[in-house]
Amino acid sequence: MKMKKQLFWEDVEERSEVTPLPKVASRQMLVKWAGASGDFNPLHYEDAFADSQGVGKPIVHGQLKRAWLVQLMSDWIGEQGNLKKFSCQFRAMDYPRLMKDMFEPQEGETWWCKGKVTKKYVEGDEHCVDCDIWIENGKSEVTTRGNATVALLSRG
Amino acid sequence: MLPQEATQLIGKAGETVILEVEKGAIKKFADAIGDRNPLYWDEEYARNSRYGSIVAPPGFFGWPTKWKRAMPFFSELRQEVIDTITKAGYSRVLDGGIEFDFFQPVRAGDTLASVPRVASIQERETKSGKMILSIVETTYTNQNGDIVAKAHQTLIHR
Incomplete structure (x- = not known):
């Protein structure tokens, strides 16, 4: 298993970019998420039900988008970093791609999880940074927005 | 004005739910996200990491040990809040987001006690009319x- 790259506090500045993470939401992913998370709201897999709720078609679970943003931060801070605080709010609906075959989604939208450092500081013995984080849909519209505080490994 | 039935709920604690953090459940959760971090999958890799064992992605707290018709972050207490505010005339419910504070890693094999509590219920005036924000805080405590x-x-109730 290859070692993951480790981020150090000293390598980060205010306004540094969090390494973007691409995601493709598919109907299959939503089914998997329903099973793995326990959120079986038919809003996320039944066309008629989604339509009756006024969203047209099944939409991506907010908590799945939240989990993507947690991965964005975990991947970026590396194994020695700690995610201390995390929040997100859902601003707009996202519609998953349909499936082409058993494994691959059809062509379509790709979502990008992104972030930016807003503050860098030392608190007690921890080397922290605060970040704005968000998800952009295929039209570069922000559909989910949040904040994260992480403690990073320091060379000091 | 907030209905009295709603303000009376502030501070109320719900039933404790015991959750099991099972290794296979962690794997499935990580797979659903598309997260291939070996800390969630690979026993040997995780054993040699700073954690010493497989850990759960932050935000995963396992499944209840007893059957419950429940969804994550959804409890009978949450339902009581929704029902009470619905009766007061706010029948549309929207997800207003979630906030976590993480203090310790959650490991495969952990047993967690989760306790929900109504943290706040507040009325807000907006351009599109009145709404009520209700916040339920859930505290997760491990076997230690x-x-x-x-x-x-x-x-968000409108």
């Missing part, structure tokens, strides 16, 4: 008595 995380989930 350490608080591993707190979640604050906000619902």
Whole structure:
């Protein structure tokens, strides 16, 4: 298993970019998420039900988008970093791609999880940074927005 | 004005739910996200890491040990809040987001006690009319008595 790259506090500045993470939401992913998370709201897999709720078609679970943003931060801070605080709010609906075959989604939208450092500081013995984080849909519209505080490994 | 039935709920704690953090459940959760971090999958890799064992992605707290018709972050207490505010005339419920504080890693094999509590119920005036924000705080404590995380989930009632 290859070692993951480790981020150090000293390598980060205010306004540094969090390494973007691409995601493709598919109907299959939503089914998997329903099973793995326990959120079986038919809003996320039944066309008629989604339509009756006024969203047209099944939409991506907010908590799945939240989990993507947690991965964005975990991947970026590396194994020695700690995610201390995390929040997100859902601003707009996202519609998953349909499936082409058993494994691959059809062509379509790709979502990008992104972030930016807003503050860098030392608190007690921890080397922290605060970040704005968000998800952009295929039209570069922000559909989910949040904040994260992480403690990073320091060379000091 | 907030209805009295709603303000009376502030501070109320719900039933404790015991959650099991099972290794296979962690794997499935990580797979659903598309997260291939070996800390969630690979026993040997995780054993040699700073954690010493497979850990759960932050935000995963396992499944209830007893059957419950429940969804994550959803409890009988949450339902009581929704029902009470619905009766007061706010029947549309929207997800207002979630906030976590993470204190300790959650490991495969952990048993967590989760306790929900109504943290706040507030009325807001907006351009599109009145709404109520309700926040339920859930505290997760592991088998060693350490608080591993707190979640604050906000619902918007209009």
